[in-house]
Amino acid sequence: MLHFDVMDGIFVNNISYGLPLLEQVRGATEMILDVHLMITKPERYVERFVKKGADIVSFHIEATDDVIGTISAIKNAGAKAAVAIKPNTPAEAVFEFLPLLDMVLVMTVEPGFGGQSLIPETLRKVEIIRQKAQDIGLDLDIEVDGGINADTAPEAKKAGANVIVSGSFLFHADDMKKTVELIKKGNKC
Numbered sequence: 001m002l003h004f005d006v007m008d009g010i011f012v013n014n015i016s017y018g019l020p021l022l023e024q025v026r027g028a029t030e031m032i033l034d035v036h037l038m039i040t041k042p043e044r045y046v047e048r049f050v051k052k053g054a055d056i057v058s059f060h061i062e063a064t065d066d067v068i069g070t071i072s073a074i075k076n077a078g079a080k081a082a083v084a085i086k087p088n089t090p091a092e093a094v095f096e097f098l099p100l101l102d103m104v105l106v107m108t109v110e111p112g113f114g115g116q117s118l119i120p121e122t123l124r125k126v127e128i129i130r131q132k133a134q135d136i137g138l139d140l141d142i143e144v145d146g147g148i149n150a151d152t153a154p155e156a157k158k159a160g161a162n163v164i165v166s167g168s169f170l171f172h173a174d175d176m177k178k179t180v181e182l183i184k185k186g187n188k189c
Helices: 019-028 046-051 067-077 091-100 122-135 152-159 176-185
Strands: 002-007 033-038 056-060 080-085 103-107 141-145 163-165
Touching: 002 019, 019 033, 019 046, 033 046, 046 056, 046 067, 056 067, 056 103, 067 080, 067 091, 080 091, 080 141, 091 103, 091 122, 103 122, 122 141, 122 152, 152 163
Parallel strands: 002 033, 033 056, 056 080, 080 103, 103 141, 141 163
Antiparallel strands: none
């Protein structure tokens, strides 16, 4: 799976990739493309991101007034839907939407910039969401993003995350493939 961050410079203080690059990536790989929208009013763009190749679309619950409509738009366009929450957003904010979702993305750093250290308290939210999903009988993916490395990946997995995003740690590795395998196994590098 390839995690693809999209930032608009408004919801977060950074700008990144958009639709043209996503289309090029889709043309170059059959990997699952997990598109993380860190943009205001994501409902305006979800259909276009799915048409350009997104298999999964994550949007921030804090970035829209229409969470259910955004989830529906993603699913109607043919992709899996996920909501993302920032470190200060309580886990309970996603509870009412869990039956509609394929995944919840718990940001373990403030979104917008790579290279940050994982905020340990965010892993408690993973535990809470995992427990709630189990209590209501859902087989839900829980993704973590931010500060993930060989030390923090096992902690995230223990908390209940089953989708692990690692950026800076991988891109600074001497051997990316070996580093991915170490993260998967939960071993230190």
